Amino acid sequence: MALCSVxxxxxxxxxxxxxxxxxxxxxxxxxxxxASRLPAxxxxxxxxxxxxxxxxxxxxxxxxxxxGALQRAGLAPDPVLVxxxxxxx
Amino acid sequence: MPAINSITDAGLVARCRTGDDAAWEELVxxxxxxxxxxAQQGFRMSRDDAEDVFQEVFARTYERLxxxxxxxxVRPWIAQLTRRLCIDRIRAGxxxxxxxxxxxxxxxxxxxxxxxxxxxxxxxxxxxxxxREILDRFFCRDESYAVIGRLLGLPAGTIASRISRCLAKxxxxxxxxxxxxxxx
Numbered sequence: 001m002a003l004c005s006v007x008x009x010x011x012x013x014x015x016x017x018x019x020x021x022x023x024x025x026x027x028x029x030x031x032x033x034x035a036s037r038l039p040a041x042x043x044x045x046x047x048x049x050x051x052x053x054x055x056x057x058x059x060x061x062x063x064x065x066x067x068g069a070l071q072r073a074g075l076a077p078d079p080v081l082v083x084x085x086x087x088x089x
Numbered sequence: 090m091p092a093i094n095s096i097t098d099a100g101l102v103a104r105c106r107t108g109d110d111a112a113w114e115e116l117v118x119x120x121x122x123x124x125x126x127x128a129q130q131g132f133r134m135s136r137d138d139a140e141d142v143f144q145e146v147f148a149r150t151y152e153r154l155x156x157x158x159x160x161x162x163v164r165p166w167i168a169q170l171t172r173r174l175c176i177d178r179i180r181a182g183x184x185x186x187x188x189x190x191x192x193x194x195x196x197x198x199x200x201x202x203x204x205x206x207x208x209x210x211x212x213x214x215x216x217x218x219x220x221r222e223i224l225d226r227f228f229c230r231d232e233s234y235a236v237i238g239r240l241l242g243l244p245a246g247t248i249a250s251r252i253s254r255c256l257a258k259x260x261x262x263x264x265x266x267x268x269x270x271x272x273x
Contacts, residue, residue: 012260012263012264014256017209017256017259017260017263018228018256020202020205020206020209020210021206021209021210021213021224021225021228021229022228022229022231023126023130023203023206024122024123024206024207024210024229025122025126025229025230025231026121026122026225026229026230027121027122027124027125027143028140031121031125031140031143031144032117032118032121034144035121035143035144035148036113036114036117038117038148038151039108039151040110080145080148084148
């Protein structure tokens with residue numbers, strides 16, 4: 001371990017640290033935000049699915065307009081969410 | 090209770106499983122750069138394809154956190170998932186020019202470098218805010234001295250010396266870390 005530690009320390013001159021920092025630029029904020037909202041998004045989908053499970057008419061309406069159902073729940077009707085909702089129904 | 094950004098990966102995964110939204114947000118923040126770098130540097134993906142892979146990685150991570158055998162293994166697990174989704178994407182897209190098998194070979198080397206970069210990033214996260222911000226802006230966001238100076242309210246002339254001091258501190262921080270032994 002000691003030898004390994006010495007070797008690692010020698011590798012970390014400041015130029016190398018700079019290179020390694022540059023290797024991880026930030027992801028676009030909108031991507032990170034969308035991924036961060038996943039739990040809330042999935043809860044909203046669960047809620048639509050739960051309501052549709054108890055109301056056949058509502059289920060038909062949701063299936064006929066998945067994008068609209070997502071929008072009414074305050075979600076962006078992107079294809080991934082549409083597919084998730086369709087699966088849940 | 091420790092600040093959420095200082096919780097270990099395993100601790101974070103455990104909290105995500107309990108439905109802690111703040112822990113999930115931190116998990117996304119902690120690995121977002123890593124996932125993007127694998128897609129773009131490892132597999133040379135376009136921005137659009139990288140975005141699709143990025144969202145899919147986190148969607149599957151969210152759905153499958155319960156399947157993780159060891160909470161400590163979340164980083165290699167995310168790396169493997171990203172890699173698999175990139176390969177699927179390349180195979181599915183006729184417009185892609187990169188041979189998936191060539192890409193897989195090349196990505197091993199990139200992944201090794203990105204793992205190292207993630208360790209440096211972790212050390213950066215443990216630094217005081219002032220150093221963290223200036224190093225992130227200069228190295229990761231590629232901002233000029235003039236832009237950093239304007240944003241931080243510092244004369245551009247002092248930015249270089251501040252970066253240098255912060256880099257030296259980061260180096261000290263890295264020197265104090267315990268590194269895993271190389272396999273014998």
